[in-house]
Amino acid sequence: MVHEGSAVSKQALRRIPFYLNYLRSLPEMEVQNVSAPMIAKALNLNEVQVRKDLAAISSSGGRPKTGYNASELTSDIERFLGYQNVNEAVLVGTGHLGRALLSYRGFEHYGLEIIAAFDSDESIVDQDIHGRPVFPVYKLVDLTRRLNVRIGIIAVPAEAAQQVCDMLVEAGVLAIWNFAPIHLTVPDHILVQNENMAASLAILSRHLQEMFDANESLDNEG
Amino acid sequence: MVHEGSAVSKQALRRIPFYLNYLRSLPEMEVQNVSAPMIAKALNLNEVQVRKDLAAISSSGGRPKTGYNASELTSDIERFLGYQNVNEAVLVGTGHLGRALLSYRGFEHYGLEIIAAFDSDESIVDQDIHGRPVFPVYKLVDLTRRLNVRIGIIAVPAEAAQQVCDMLVEAGVLAIWNFAPIHLTVPDHILVQNENMAASLAILSRHLQEMFDANESLDNEG
DNA sequence: ACAATATCGATAAAAACATATCGATTTCCG
């Protein structure tokens, strides 16, 4: 029995989509092989790190001096990440962010399909947004369960997020993609993936702050 | 000379906004003190970790049995992250995502203000979007430099991202918030912060894949 | 066929990060 699952670290899991992206960006006709050093150079990563990541994913391994077969590696990654199955999702909250997510076609490349949206604002309900039906939020639990959907996307204000989260859990979703800037409490078996824009902003802002501080102290010394 | 800058790890930097968020969510009148264990419990983190993070940020330290003064800690964090200065940014790309970002008022809380947008589509130009002027992209370098803006936000398709990135660098920005699913090459002193939705999706999708695999192997054994 | 080279896979070392533990300090309460 194979348990390749736990061989890949969380950090690796964040890099793998970049590999896939890179592979997909290559002209399929011209490039037949890719090597770890090649990917590392393109993505500005350490060569050994990439090689290790690939070793964990690739079914057939790479060949010295040549590397991996590009298309084979591509589908290995897709299989590994489960992008081959279509993962159906429901989205809650049709504000600006929710609409942006509904409008983004790129999710198809990642096997994600948003099949319905929910909103508490009754006036939006019964319209379609970018081809997806919008339902009132009181139908969320029942409908999501009947659709047998496993992913819930939360795009509501922070105040409402935990409540929506509870409903999604009750409806039987297994993973939640949370865009609300708040910590969600869930049962153990549920995965919450926070889309943490505040964290990104913090890193940005801190970077500028540090550069500012550095300049200041230079001034004070000179 | 003080160099508190490098004492905080990258991971800590990702947690700190959550602390701030939590602090801001507290009713200011009722809660005067917060402790590390209190925050840890609320955000489901390790108590020691939170304490260490706070120690690096707090100017005055905490008191045994009491913790930290909430409002003081709040402004310590804001100062640390540079949220007290207003960081002005320009945004490139006014598709669905760009518009969603322009419409989001919450950035003010993080000291970020988007003051102008750029787009290659001339028909959009000269309109305002959510109160911000939209300029043609050929004005990007000149205008951004004259506005003395230090943050650039990239919300264009992957194909155009590197080109836009180069322009932003030429215009003198110091940090780039990249929403395009592609690796950007920049000079050393420039910080690129990737908003990596693909990575989040990968983690989600892989979680489901693992649960699916686990079920399968159970079936095969029973 | 053989040497030079690029890559792989594996193992080892180093660095970053998280968690546990302990004495010291403050507050609370009897």
Next chain:
DNA sequence: CGGAAATCGATATGTTTTTATCGATATTGT
């Protein structure tokens, strides 16, 4: 006042992640 409880700050330990190193192997060019 004195003991119990909660928290702090610091140090030590453990874990994860990254990076370096080394021998083995496939390819290329002579």
